Amino acid sequence: MMDIQKIRSDFKILDQNVNDKPLVYLDNAATSQTPKQVIDALVGYYELDNANVHRGVHTLAGRATDAYEAARAKVARFLNARVTSEIIFTRGTTTALNLVADSYGEANISAGDEIVISYLEHHSNLIPWQQLAKRKGAILKYLDLEKDGTITVEQAEQVITEKTKIVALAHVSNVLGSITPIKEIAKVAHKHGAVIVVDGAQAVPHLKVDVQDLDADFYAFSGHKMLGPTGTGALYGKRELLEDMEPTEFGGEMIDFVELYDSTWKELPWKFEPGTPIIGGQIALGAAIDYLEAVGIDHIHQHEIELAGYAIEKMQTISGLEIYGPLDPVKRCGLVTFNLTGVHPHDVATVLDEEGIAIRAGHHCAQPLMKWLDTSSTARASFYLYNTKEEIDALIQGLELTKEYFGL
Structure with a gap:
């Protein structure tokens, strides 16, 4: 109670x-509101541990890194990811979905391939696929809706074909609130050899999300809709898919070794996290997860x-x-x-x-x-x-x- x-x-x-x-x-x-406990976690980082992560050997850098990576572990547990390295910190759902489209999509979509989405989609889970289809000469197909605005597995079975390479759907509609049967549609997508990308922005704050049970290939969410700060969030991806993907942003922190004419990348999850991250924000996101789990x-x-x-x-x-x-x-x-x-x-x-x-x-x-x-x-x-x-x-x-x- x-x-x-x-x-x-x-x-x-x-x-x-x-x-x-x-x-x-x-x-x-x-945007949801933020409780005192989450604000305290954000302020606590800046008052006591404000240093860059992963790079420094001094005490503050060590404390900041430990808290930052502890937040990643909380996200992994919250979504029931297999391993922590399957969690990529992002600025939110939009950034996460664009990462999948620009990396996985760019490498795996060719002319004539199909990308399936629905009329329910928020623009952040529509425009990246629309633009990818335009660049690649792929076909963008839409799942139709029932009269009450819901998506059925039967509709997915009619639209998803052997040519379908990506199915990208909202778990919960930000307009209708309707819940999409992701687990069942994922089975349809996988039967045809497609991956399923899930916009979980409206689901993670409100439903118990188990990415393994759903068998989602990618799952994105934002911190600011679940008591956390703005500019925070994460992308879950199956490890084998993420390992094959190339980063889309480049700079410090995500590199292993840089030569004059070529570079190599760090292992997961850091190869997708260039530059100084939103350290305090993601630590506070971890505190938001603590709060939600306590309730x-x-x-x-x-x-x-x-x-x-x-x-x-x-x-x-x-x-x-x-x-x-x-x-x-x-x-x-x-x-x-x-x-x-x-x-x-x-x-x-x-x-x-x-x-x-x-x-x-x-x-x-x-x-x-x-x-x-x-x-x-x-x-x-x-x-x-x-x-x-x-x-x-x-x-x-x-x-x-x-x-x-x-x-x-």
């Missing part, structure tokens, strides 16, 4: 007024199911409000995307902000999905471990006030 009030006491940012109203933060799918990912997911179910039930009582995605909260993570007939989503968000309620409005970096939904933009309320049903009640009141404001 989660003690929500105790959890909330760790997030000083939540204890404030915005526009003279108590802050209700419902924009967690964009319990399963408890967090169950809490979000309850919040999403409660929000959907309340929203369905508002006339003129359309909810996108599956209505069964078990089929989604903790967010609800919607539109109010006659009111632009940005206007909805603006009125709610006057009431101290933070939501997201726009195309959510998913314009092909907006086209599939036959709209240009939507409003999105997204929940996390510190949100309450009382905050959803405030959202519902704010939506009713929005309707009154616009004379609906």
Whole structure:
């Protein structure tokens, strides 16, 4: 059982007024808030251990390196990677997915090959494959969606063929919250000799992710959506794939030996981490994992199911409000995307902000999905471990006030 009030006491940012109203933060799918324990880990590095990693022999460098590599080990354990070297620290999901496209994709995609994605994809898991296909003369294919915005294994079986080399899918949609059956689709991809790349930005903060059980070839996520600092995250890759890949960025730290006209690279994971990394940030990401594990990912997911179910039930009582995605909260993570007939989503968000309620409005970096939904933009309320049903009640009141404001 989660003690929500105790959890909330760790997030000083939540204890404030915005526009003279108590802050209700419902924009967690964009960026989650950061608890004191994670902030303390970040500050502690800069106050006590601020030195570069791997290179120095002095005490501070040793402490910084130990803490940095300990954070990598926490990520590996959190995702159930086979070995720590399968974890590449990145600036987040976008950087990780671009690394796979620019390294593995560049080496393994030829003219006429197929890359399969879906209409659900965030631009960061669409544009790298789009551009790779253009460079290589490959064919970009899309999995269609069911009426509720979900992806089925049957659809994957119809689209993935012997020509398919890469399948790249979001584990959880950042717009609909729908959960993709990655494990089952991975079996389809592997049956045809393709690798599966997973955008886990919206899954890792909310679901128990086991990359071995999923049999994902690559899995990317961001720290700032799971209580960590911005500019942090990681790419998981199967060791045998990463070992065959070439780095896409070059400089210090990732080299083994440099000659005048050629160079060799360090072993995994360091050959993909050039330059000085975001040391304090990744250490703090490790602290965020500690926090999530202490609360319990399963408890967090169950809490979000309850919040999403409660929000959907309340929203369905508002006339003129359309909810996108599956209505069964078990089929989604903790967010609800919607539109109010006659009111632009940005206007909805603006009125709610006057009431101290933070939501997201726009195309959510998913314009092909907006086209599939036959709209240009939507409003999105997204929940996390510190949100309450009382905050959803405030959202519902704010939506009713929005309707009154616009004379609906």
